[in-house]
Amino acid sequence: MTPVLLLPLGLAALAALALPLLLHLARRQQQRPTVFAALRWLQARPRPRRQLRFDEPWLLAVRLLLVALVALLLARPALQGVVDARPRLLAVPGIAPAALAQARARQDVEARWLAPGFPPLDVAPPSGPHPLASLLREFDAQLPAGVPLTVLVPARFAGADGGRLRLAREVDWRVVEGEALPATAQVQAPVLAVRHDDAHRDAARYLRAAAIAWRDEDDGTMPDVAASTRLPAPGVTLAWLHAGQLPPELLQRVEQGAQALLAADAAWPDGVEPAAAWRDDAGQPLLSAARLGQGRLLRFERALAPAEMPQLLAPEFPHVLRELLQPPPAPTVVGAVDYAPEAGAVAVAAEPFDLRPWLALAIALLALLERWLATSRRREEGA
Amino acid sequence: MSAPAMLSPEVRARLRTLRLAPRLARGDRGFGLHASHSRGAGLEFAQYRAYEPGDELRQVDWKLHARSDRWFVREAERDSPLVAWIVLDASASMAQADEARPDWSRLDAARVLAACIAEVALRQGDHAGLLAAGGDALRLVPAAAGSRQRERLQHELVRIEAAGGMPDQARLGPVWERVGPDALVVVLGDFLDPALPELATRLAAARREVLAIQLLTVAERDFPFDDGRRFIDPETGQALPGDARALRAGFLARFGQAQRELHARFDGAGIRHAVHVLGEPLLRPLQALFGAGQGSAGE
Numbered sequence: 008m009t010p011v012l013l014l015p016l017g018l019a020a021l022a023a024l025a026l027p028l029l030l031h032l033a034r035r036q037q038q039r040p041t042v043f044a045a046l047r048w049l050q051a052r053p054r055p056r057r058q059l060r061f062d063e064p065w066l067l068a069v070r071l072l073l074v075a076l077v078a079l080l081l082a083r084p085a086l087q088g089v090v091d092a093r094p095r096l097l098a099v100p101g102i103a104p105a106a107l108a109q110a111r112a113r114q115d116v117e118a119r120w121l122a123p124g125f126p127p128l129d130v131a132p133p134s135g136p137h138p139l140a141s142l143l144r145e146f147d148a149q150l151p152a153g154v155p156l157t158v159l160v161p162a163r164f165a166g167a168d169g170g171r172l173r174l175a176r177e178v179d180w181r182v183v184e185g186e187a188l189p190a191t192a193q194v195q196a197p198v199l200a201v202r203h204d205d206a207h208r209d210a211a212r213y214l215r216a217a218a219i220a221w222r223d224e225d226d227g228t229m230p231d232v233a234a235s236t237r238l239p240a241p242g243v244t245l246a247w248l249h250a251g252q253l254p255p256e257l258l259q260r261v262e263q264g265a266q267a268l269l270a271a272d273a274a275w276p277d278g279v280e281p282a283a284a285w286r287d288d289a290g291q292p293l294l295s296a297a298r299l300g301q302g303r304l305l306r307f308e309r310a311l312a313p314a315e316m317p318q319l320l321a322p323e324f325p326h327v328l329r330e331l332l333q334p335p336p337a338p339t340v341v342g343a344v345d346y347a348p349e350a351g352a353v354a355v356a357a358e359p360f361d362l363r364p365w366l367a368l369a370i371a372l373l374a375l376l377e378r379w380l381a382t383s384r385r386r387e388e389g390a
Numbered sequence: 391m392s393a394p395a396m397l398s399p400e401v402r403a404r405l406r407t408l409r410l411a412p413r414l415a416r417g418d419r420g421f422g423l424h425a426s427h428s429r430g431a432g433l434e435f436a437q438y439r440a441y442e443p444g445d446e447l448r449q450v451d452w453k454l455h456a457r458s459d460r461w462f463v464r465e466a467e468r469d470s471p472l473v474a475w476i477v478l479d480a481s482a483s484m485a486q487a488d489e490a491r492p493d494w495s496r497l498d499a500a501r502v503l504a505a506c507i508a509e510v511a512l513r514q515g516d517h518a519g520l521l522a523a524g525g526d527a528l529r530l531v532p533a534a535a536g537s538r539q540r541e542r543l544q545h546e547l548v549r550i551e552a553a554g555g556m557p558d559q560a561r562l563g564p565v566w567e568r569v570g571p572d573a574l575v576v577v578l579g580d581f582l583d584p585a586l587p588e589l590a591t592r593l594a595a596a597r598r599e600v601l602a603i604q605l606l607t608v609a610e611r612d613f614p615f616d617d618g619r620r621f622i623d624p625e626t627g628q629a630l631p632g633d634a635r636a637l638r639a640g641f642l643a644r645f646g647q648a649q650r651e652l653h654a655r656f657d658g659a660g661i662r663h664a665v666h667v668l669g670e671p672l673l674r675p676l677q678a679l680f681g682a683g684q685g686s687a688g689e
Contacts, residue, residue, distance in 0.1 A: 038618040038631050044483030044582050045610045046623035048644040049630055049637055062617070 009087045017081030027070035031061040066380045085359035094155040097121040100132035106183035139166030147174040152354040160343040161185020167341040172348030180347045196221040200231040200239035207248035210311030213319045220325035262300025269306040396505045408680040438462040474511040476504045479579025480524025482624040485552035488608045496605045497552045500578045508543045525554020555625045556585035575600045591659040602663040613638045
């Protein structure tokens with residue numbers, strides 16, 4: 008445990024120590040005129056005595072200490088090497104209750120959930136899918152080097168990412184029994200409804216063809232294509248092939264979470280920031296997307312005609328369009344044994360323990376003491 | 391300060407225990423309270439003495455003559471009124487007050503003491519007069535008796551202001567003109583300036599009975615300063631800067647020595663004296679000088 012100054016230049020403020028010294032000296036030199044008729048007995052042996060003496064030594068000492076502490080505060084004092092060396096245990100939410108109870112019973116470790124905020128193990132596990140791999144890297148980076156870490160993982164868990172786990176320490180990676188993962192729901196193909204005007208009658212055909220291609224089996228249902236401005240029932244993806252401004256009902260529906268495909272001559276509503284989502288081989292944007300509320304607006308950047316946009320005729324067009332509307336989730340479920348972390352990451356230096364809050368508290372108390380000393384002295388004189 | 395405020399009823403009541411009693415007074419100025427040592431016509435029988443030519447025939451005690459066949463003259467003590475002069479130092483040093491009570495100066499205390507003395511004198515039928523010397527001015531209230539005199543004196547006392555130094559001996563001529571022999575002179579002052587002790591001793595040497603009440607401040611008695619000061623003499627304007635703590639011991643020693651010398655000088659001149667330090671009970675010096683057991687009992 009070493010006390011260090013993170014900003015030693017702040018000690019230059021110690022020069023301000025001269026201030027209270029001068030104040031107390033100046034008060035000495037200031038001599039109060041006093042009427043004194045018996046002067047002749049004073050004058051008998053005038054002794055010009057110049058002595059370096061300070062008034063009110065206690066008040067001076069407190070003031071000097073106050074200035075010194077403020078200078079120290081500016082120099083940002085800290086303690087290096089303050090390490091909480093208790094072993095840590097992290098439990099991945101979803102481990103079996105037996106293993107959890109066993110982990111809770113251990114007294115020699117500090118046990119936490121591997122979840123955002125790392126709540127203690129005594130509370131209920133936070134729900135929801137978490138980026139467990141990222142959280143584990145974060146916890147490892149914040150943990151001082153050399154502190155042992157145990158992780159309890161179920162045999163299969165979700166929350167992994169594409170990178171291998173490389174941590175700064177050897178982790179005791181214990182695979183325990185886990186609860187069954189919820190089955191991933193089968194993703195339904197989006198249902199497309201097309202509303203177009205006369206100018207986009209031909210363009211609607213390509214979208215209709217794509218929607219037919221999305222069907223899982225040929226059940227004979229046909230996409231809802233109409234040359235009108237009437238909105239379809241909620242819950243479908245709407246292709247709005249009209250030029251100009253979007254109707255407010257449509258914008259409202261998008262803000263509540265729907266997606267809408269727009270023709271190239273539709274106008275973006277105010278306040279959206281579109282970005283290219285699909286480019287052709289030359290890098291020119293074919294489709295731009297923009298968030299609006301909880302939903303999304305996607306606009307073709309070219310007219311939906313093969314002459315303008317040959318990709319319409321490509322066999323993979325329905326697939327590409329579906330992925331744009333329904334981005335496939337990244338695989339996150341891994342087998343715990345295969346995902347065991349390896350050591351070798353560079354350990355981050357431990358952050359020194361900041362002493363400034365405590366120093367500020369001491370300064371505040373000392374300032375109170377100084378005021379008390381100064382004012383009580385004044386009271387005494389006034390009495 | 392109006393006249394009633396200058397002396398509270400309580401103070402007046404306590405003044406009744408005081409008597410102005412001269413040691414040297416003679417009974418040749420009419421009737422009064424004071425036992426004199428000159429024999430003559432009067433009420434109180436003093437002694438017989440042999441007849442001398444020139445004695446009034448009505449003073450001869452004929453009954454005694456019938457028994458002894460000699461002429462004796464019956465003598466009585468004559469009571470005479472006293473003239474009390476209050477000589478007040480009104481130089482600038484009298485304006486000095488203590489820091490603890492800046493509104494109560496030496497002069498304020500001297501005013502009340504003077505009013506007390508006048509009250510005592512007038513109440514017992516004596517004459518009282520006032521001489522205030524300060525700066526170039528010499529304020530005078532001629533000696534007289536009666537309640538009008540009390541008001542005149544208090545009126546004059548209120549108007550006195552401390553300024554300047556002590557007048558030199560030449561300017562003090564009216565003192566010698568007014569204060570007759572055998573008068574009682576009470577000198578109120580700080581006696582720091584040598585002119586005032588000089589005046590008192592000269593008056594005493596010239597057969598006036600002189601009493602001195604010295605008024606000192608707490609600062610002169612204790613020197614209670616402990617910081618840097620610039621001491622200023624109010625009369626000369628001289629200034630002495632210094633650290634009071636360093637000056638204290640020397641000042642107290644020298645000032646004490648000077649006081650002892652002054653008191654020895656008073657004693658040598660037959661001047662009864664008392665010291666009043668501001669803040670002490672005001673009547674204490676009066677009781678010391680005029681209380682029971684003082685005055686004629688000292689003879």
